[in-house]
Amino acid sequence: MGFFSAVRVSLLFLFMIGLLFIVSYFLGLSFYWFLILSGIFTLSSWWFSDKLVLKMTGARLVTEEEAPELHSIVARLTEKAGLKKKPRVAIMDSATPNAFATGRSPGHSVVAVTTGLMRILNTEELEAVLAHEVGHVKHWDILIGAIAAMFAGAIAWLARWGIFFGRGSQRNMALVILAWVLAPIAAMLIHLAISRGREYVEDEFSGRITGRPENLANALRKLQQGVSRRPETTLNPATSHMFIVHPFRGGALSGLFSTHPSTENRIKRLMEQAKKMGRLPGSWEPREITPDEYTIRLG
Secondary structure, three states: OOHHHHHHHHHHHHHHHHHHHHHHHHOOOOHHHHHHHHHHHHHHHHHOHHHHHHHHHOEEEOOOOOOHHHHHHHHHHHHHHOOOOOOEEEEEOOOOOOEEEEEEEOOEEEEEEEHHHHHHOOHHHHHHHHHHHHHHHHOOHHHHHHHHHHHHHHHHHHHHHHHHHOOHHHOOHHHHHHHHHHHHHHHHHHHHHHHHHHHHHHHHHHHHHHOOHHHHHHHHHHHHHHHHHOOOOOOOHHHHHHEOOOOOOOOOOHHHHOOOOOHHHHHHHHHHHHHHOOOOOOOOOOOOOOHHHHHHHHO
């Protein structure tokens, strides 16, 4: 792990543990229980991050025999990225087209795609998406994202159940309710801030190692359309920041509270990158998939 990544991971751990302590204090939980809970969540979110995220998303690991194209692309990208070990490959049974990466280190990582993504992307676009996810693996974003997901879920759980099992009922209920409401929001804002900037970095990484940024621009356009048509309805919100595009249909405040930068801004940057590489004419725009095509491919 590089110095910058190590600093980011350390700061995230400290911030999340501090947030757990604040929630525990307002809910009247003893310091003894806080130490136990923070220790459990810290160690488990690190060591079992890949297994926990796969469980939370419902994704399953697949062999080379089951998904030869995916494994072949990931192997090729692993070599290009300079990684020592190929990430494992998983498939998530979901009509919503999307992808994510997770794990505690580049040597213990997983890249996953949904069945919906495999139905609407061509091989070049699939490679561009997987290159983005391999970038997250290379730069240790996977650990940071997994920690954020685990702690966000833990803080939300503690805030809800602490009211019933802690000494919060004997304290000022206004403070208890405030902790209950604000703790999950604070956790969400943490991984929101972590995620946005890294998506731009890995978009650029994908364009650089594939040599064709326009392929990821095309893929992002299709994925955004796919999420609008088939948004996730059962996915745990604590994992939303891990996906290449936000998996839920946005509301009025989606731009403010989204864990991702806007797809339009990402496409614009990729187009600029492609033009600098001499890949595109000035009038090029990413292709949109028609509603009829979605009906055929997604059902």
